[in-house]
Amino acid sequence: MKEFTYTITDELGIHARPAGLLVKEAGKYNSRVTIECNGKSADGKKIFSVMSLGVKCGNTLTVKLEGDDEVEASMGMEEFFKKNL
């Protein structure tokens, strides 16, 4: 399993649009993508699950990746967060 943490700098947090992009990005990998924040955890491939975290600017997330392509997934997702959130 791979994991990384990321602190959200986007002023609006993970609102609908980035949640949609995030789910699309997570869908590119075989690995399971789990996002943890504020004591809740969400499946990164499901949009309602991601939105229900209610992630806001300044929140720190832990993203866990598990599966045969977890190394690529970890790099890809981390880059996605840096670029979009």
Add this chain to the structure above:
Amino acid sequence: MVTIHGQGVCGGIAFGKLELLKKSVKLVQKSHIEDTKREIQRFEQAKEKASQQLRELYEKAKAEVGEENAMIFDIHSMMLEDEDYISSIKSGITAQRLNAESAVAMTADNFAHMFASMDDSYMQARAGDVRDISERIISILANASMAGISSDSPVIIGARDLAPSETVQLDKSKILAFVTEEGSSNSHTSILARTMNIPAVIGAVGIMEDIFNGTDIIVDGFTGEIYVNPDMHTVLKMQQKKQQSDEQNKLLRKLRGVEPKTKDGQKILLYANIGSIEDMPSVYANDAMGIGLFRSEFIYLERKSFPTEDEQFEIYKSAAQKAIGKRVIIRTLDIGADKQIDYFQMPKEENPAMGVRAIRICLSRPNIFKTQLRALYRASAFGNIAIMFPMITSVKEVKQIKEICSEVQNELKSEGIHFNPDTELGIMIETPAAAIISDMLAKEVDFFSIGTNDLTQYTLAVDRQNPLAEAFCDIKHPAILRMIHTVAENAHKNGIWAGICGELAGDMSLTELFLAMGIDELSVSPGLILPIKQKILDTNVSEIRDKLLNKLLNKLE
């Protein structure tokens, strides 16, 4: 005549007949089914069709309102494919033996409830998205069509609430205005209405009365007022207002989205001055790039006792959110002089314009100041807020302010409250002292905004409240213009930007001179933005710069 009060979310005036759109499927018939396989199949087919509709809507919206605004339909498509959503519907069918319609309705309720209970108004508004996709599936299942406009001529649309997909599906050439009983200013309908520039009012409780269907109404998207069966006086008054706003709209259509840039490529920011949160619709209607001056006094003036931190926070947060990422410069409390508030219990002063006013009140009564700063920093987590301090005369004051700001930041940090630590801090340059030491002040702050009204009165020693002295008040006095020039130069030498937010900013006879000085931002009342933008587009600075500046500095060419 009946007057209904709502909230204007897109400025503009519309006269027309009201057409009430009522959903054709109101109630979902709940029934018990035996053949669960067949029911699952019905759902799958409906979902497939819904997904196809959403793709078409996405393309339609992309062409009409741009990719950014169309994105919502792409998100709806993803919601439709969400595994949790689908499995909840399917288990409703298989485990509870519900018909597909009610399994979708039940799931919609659960998911909508989850969003509605979140502590963030943006997320709460997403409950509407869940209902929208679910109603789409239900309509397909029930073979019902979405409400459409029945009239042949353009009408004003009234509805309980309009889902984004419904707003886009409606034939735009037939819509004069939108009025809904529900909805929020964050909802996509409001955003789409603004993008399409159609007058829109939400929260208009009472509009759905059947007897109003087909009656003549007037919608004022600026104030949120709706007049049903208006009397002659109202008609005349509103016709006049409509004429003004139509002219504005003509200009807007031409200039919307056009960057204010001179012929030779010099850019300038055009911001709006506002005095309350209700002014936000006119900010959008005039295509402002941000709020250059948000006067926070109104929060204090409209009441009998001090506003609490939470009350202020909600107002600033709402302003930040409504501006969707655009810069909102909020000026801290500026009272005293001509604005007095009883509960502040300020001692009577012989000469209040030169007394304890604005920042001087804040620095001598730090509790009032800190409450406001806490509210501002908390709101900074929700948008692009900048804080501006009025009536500065010395570097010492600015240092004191910054110290209080860092105290506030430390408090919030230790309480675990989010804020943007990089919130820009700026000052008003509205005293001759500040203008003259602007080179020193520029090292302390992120931006300057020149307040020409006070700068004029303090420089020319003319009381602006005194009509007898008016003849001595030359608002274009070279002393003022030279000071503005100096301030801009000192700002640029120190790598910060300088704007003007006083009345002079809106004086179109000076726009060219301000461009020649390299002023970075003009903040004016919303109605002046477009005419000034036109002026900027018509100007070639390199042709006039030397001539104007030499004249100002009395140099021979």
